[in-house]
Amino acid sequence: MSHVNAGMIDGIVLVSFGGPRGEADVVPFLENVTAGRGVPRERLMVVGEHYFARGGVSPINAETQAQAEAMRSALERAGRGDVPVFVGNRNWDPYVHEALLAASQAGVRRAAVVVTSAYSGYSSCRQYREDIAAAVARLEAAGERVPELVYVRPWGLEPVVVAAWQRRAVEFVGRAVQGDVSLDEVRVLFVAHSIPEGAAVHSGPQGNPRTYERELMAVAHSCAQAVEESLGAQPGWDLVFCSRSGRPEQPWLVPDINDAITALQGSGVRSVVLVPIGFVADHMEVVQDLDTEAADTAAGIGVEFLRAPTLRDEQAVAQRLVELALNAGQEPGLCQVDCCLAPLRPGTQRPVAAFEG
Known part of the structure; x- marks a missing residue:
């Protein structure tokens, strides 16, 4: 590799959640996801049925590779085709430590880390950084050199990203009113992954709680305004959540998306538009919880169901992520050592991780 100036980003590591690639992967993958929580194997088999019904394959793997390819194309257009993009996952191969090792073996000295979760919070940001820190420690303990890592901040409020959601909202609300359905007969549900209430309270820097919800609400409000500018009025809309897990008493x-849809029965709403602002790409929560379960709930009350696509490999978004990556470390970071703390489980202590932003 050619000489790299000090401080220059010469590699990008795209870090995703990961998912199984076949039936044999499903339970080991779920064991990785639930490690340390004492979930019995029998329960994992029940949860795994959604994967088994689809051949054991999660769509997130192909989606993440497509995002990486979109970033490589953006690098080429920016004249930085010499910067490689490596993919690593938290919960399945290729794992984060494998991506870091590949970057090191390719001669990368300073890599930007881009996480495919876009918003602030423990599960969407801090936990990724903790896992990356663990991967670095594992490699260094084995005598491997690890590139210097700098992190791209949560990017869900980037104007390019918000604009992508606005386009989707305008397009799909427009589809809903193409026939004899009026705008006041449409309900838009902006949907994101639910998280524990304790994690929601601690999302964001200390003294600035509930950042996760506020970021999502800002995107939803901007989308509703875009619909109003395009169609002359705002439809009714709500921010809703899906895919909760954990103990029933926690x-x-x-509101849960299915409860929100069910509550529309008898309200005069004839069409429900889902805009999945909390999901960067399609994965099991999207294809099962939205495209299957929420769609069935809507059908059960006789309401039309429309779901806008996730961001996936949209070029404008990939280009902005590349810009953020190439400039990582050149601006003050948003992540502090006490940012997005995880709620304590009984008998445990908070994990400590090094953060850069």
Whole structure:
């Protein structure tokens, strides 16, 4: 590799959640996801049925590779085709430590880390950084050199990203009113992954709680305004959540998407438009919880169901992520050592991780 100036980004590591690639992967993958929580194997088999019904393959793997390719294309257009993009996952291969090792073996000295979760929060940001820190420690303990890592901040409020969601909202609300359905007979549900109430309270820097919800609400409000500018009025809309798990007695963010749809029965709403602002790409929560379960709930009350696509490999978004990556470390970071703390489980202590932003 040619000489790299000090401080220059010469590699990008795209870090995703990961998912199984076949039936034999499903339970080991779920064991990785639930490690340390004492979930019995029998319960994992029940959860795994959604994967088994689809051949054991999660769509997230192909989606993440497509995002990486879009970033490589953006690098080429920017004249930085010499910067490689490596993919690493938290919960399945290729794992984060494998991506870091590949970057090191390719001669990368300073890599920008881009996480495919776009918003602030423990599960969407800090936990990724903790896992990356663990991967670095594992490699260094084995005598491997690890590139210097700098992190791209949560990017869900980037104007290019918000504009992509606005386009989707305008397009799909427009589809809903193409026939004899009026705008006041449409309900838009902006949907994101639910998280425990405790994690929601601690999302964001200390003294600035509930950042996760506020970021999502800002995107939803901007989309509703875009619909109003395009169609002359705002339809009714709500921010809703899906895919809760955990103990039944533990509070998670609500309203649940199925409850929100069911509550529309008898309200005069004839069409429901889902805009999945909390999901960068399609994965099991999208294809099962939205495209299957929420769609069935809508059908059960006789309401039309439309779901806008996720961001996936949209070129404008990939280009902005590349810009953020190439400039990582050149601006003050948003992540502090006490940012997005995880709620304590009984008998445990908070994990400590090094953060850069």
